[in-house]
Amino acid sequence: MLVDNSDLVKYYLNESKYTLKVIGKDGKVAAGQEVSFNINGVFYHRVSDENGIVSLSIKLRPGDYIVTAEYEGCRVSNNVKVLPTLVTKDLVMKYMDGSSFTAQTLDGQGNPLANQKISFNVNGVFYHRTTDENGMASLNIRLNPGKYIITSIWNEYQIGNNITIA
Incomplete structure (x- = not known):
């Protein structure tokens, strides 16, 4: 049994x-x-x-x-x-409205992790950011109107999201 x-x-x-x-x-x-x-x-x-x-x-x-x-x-x-220990979400924005794509890193208990290096891949271009004390990293989005896929990479994990710009 x-x-x-x-x-x-x-x-x-x-x-x-x-x-x-x-x-x-x-x-x-x-x-x-x-x-x-x-x-x-x-x-x-x-x-x-x-x-x-x-x-x-x-x-x-x-x-x-x-x-x-x-x-x-x-x-x-x-x-x-x-x-997930890498938390992201899709972004819908207007052209050049100042929006940022954000990602948060968490430890194995769900607490924010500071000073973590996250890579973002948009259109084949890589951007690297470091998380703040809240585990947050952000990437300013200055792309032309359209639909894009952004891949966030951290700690052997990758996640894809959509960015839609009107």
């Missing part, structure tokens, strides 16, 4: 793990037992420790996932939500 499992909400690349406990047919904690996990279509196998605890590190990109654990015909599923 698989027990003590629950949904997991974590920030990208932090150390939080999906855990559960294995109970044998005798009702006691089952140490040294292999549990299969399926998350995002990939299977992993982990062995329970002396307390029957099995854990799976989650190194997936930000998004919503379902993890399914299976042991001797018993199957449990939970939701896993990976939150």
Whole structure:
């Protein structure tokens, strides 16, 4: 039997793990037992420790996932939500209105990170900015009217957004 499992909400690349406990047919904690996990279509196998605890590190990109654990015909599923540590949003602006595209960096607990170098790619041109004490970096937008894609890059993570200029 698989027990003590629950949904997991974590920030990208932090150390939080999906855990559960294995109970044998005798009702006691089952140490040294292999549990299969399926998350995002990939299977992993982990062995329970002396307390029957099995854990799976989650190194997936930000998004919503379902993890399914299976042991001797018993199957449990939970939701896993990976939150971004690089936060951006699309920008809609008028030509030369002084708008900036912003990005915020967060640590593994969701706190702002200062002095982080973020790269922005717009139309194949790279711009580099450093975050302030609130984890914010901004890029002034001085482009002609049209639609653009901006890619923000930080800490092994890239995210694309749209910039629309009227």
